[in-house]
Amino acid sequence: MKTHSRLPSPRPARQRGFSLIEVMVAVIIIAVGMLGIAKMQALGLSTTESSGTRSLVAIEAASLAASMHTNRDYWVLGPPPASFTVAVATTGPGTTSVTITDPTNVLNAAPTCGTTTACTTGNASQIAAYDVQQWGAALAQVVPAALATITCNNANPGVPLSCTIQIQWAENVTSTSNTVAATSSGANVLNSPVYTLYVEP
Numbered sequence: 001m002k003t004h005s006r007l008p009s010p011r012p013a014r015q016r017g018f019s020l021i022e023v024m025v026a027v028i029i030i031a032v033g034m035l036g037i038a039k040m041q042a043l044g045l046s047t048t049e050s051s052g053t054r055s056l057v058a059i060e061a062a063s064l065a066a067s068m069h070t071n072r073d074y075w076v077l078g079p080p081p082a083s084f085t086v087a088v089a090t091t092g093p094g095t096t097s098v099t100i101t102d103p104t105n106v107l108n109a110a111p112t113c114g115t116t117t118a119c120t121t122g123n124a125s126q127i128a129a130y131d132v133q134q135w136g137a138a139l140a141q142v143v144p145a146a147l148a149t150i151t152c153n154n155a156n157p158g159v160p161l162s163c164t165i166q167i168q169w170a171e172n173v174t175s176t177s178n179t180v181a182a183t184s185s186g187a188n189v190l191n192s193p194v195y196t197l198y199v200e201p
Contacts (some may be wrong), residue, residue, distance in 0.1 A: 068201040074124035075201035079154035098136035
């Protein structure tokens with residue numbers, strides 16, 4: 001009589017789940033990715049703000065150039081000062097000051113043009129002083145800390161007049177990478193950008 005030995009039936013395969021280590025690795029990878037995205041977004045916002053300020057500064061420089069073209073009697077026949085500066089500084093919350101340094105004391109004179117008083121007809125220097133002072137106030141609305149240097153080649157008779165409008169301003173550095181780069185730079189180029197415009201009134 002034959003006896004049949006019974007083989008043990010195979011055990012069903014156990015379903016394996018994620019171990020705690022695998023879950024922790026996945027969380028770390030996701031966290032690093034989210035931090036990278038947050039840093040990229042902060043850098044993008046900082047770059048957008050910086051480029052917006054640069055565009056506004058370029059518009060203000062073009063505005064002064066337009067005033068020079070309009071008042072050719074002063075800027076071409078004047079002649080204007082060889083160089084003068086317009087400094088903008090913050091004096092308090094929401095208040096700024098504009099300081100015009102002009103060796104001829106024409107552009108920094110007390111304004112005689114206003115909403116109730118018109119400039120004297122044919123007095124190009126009064127119009128130029130009014131234009132420069134109003135331009136300085138407009139520049140203060142764009143950048144609260146700036147220094148504009150306007151240089152003209154009026155010392156060369158017979159040479160067509162040309163002027164250079166150079167605006168340097170202080171920029172807020174918000175991102176960490178920009179801060180490190182600006183600190184390592186001797187000239188602080190990222191903190192104090194310069195915009196230059198050449199004009200022939």
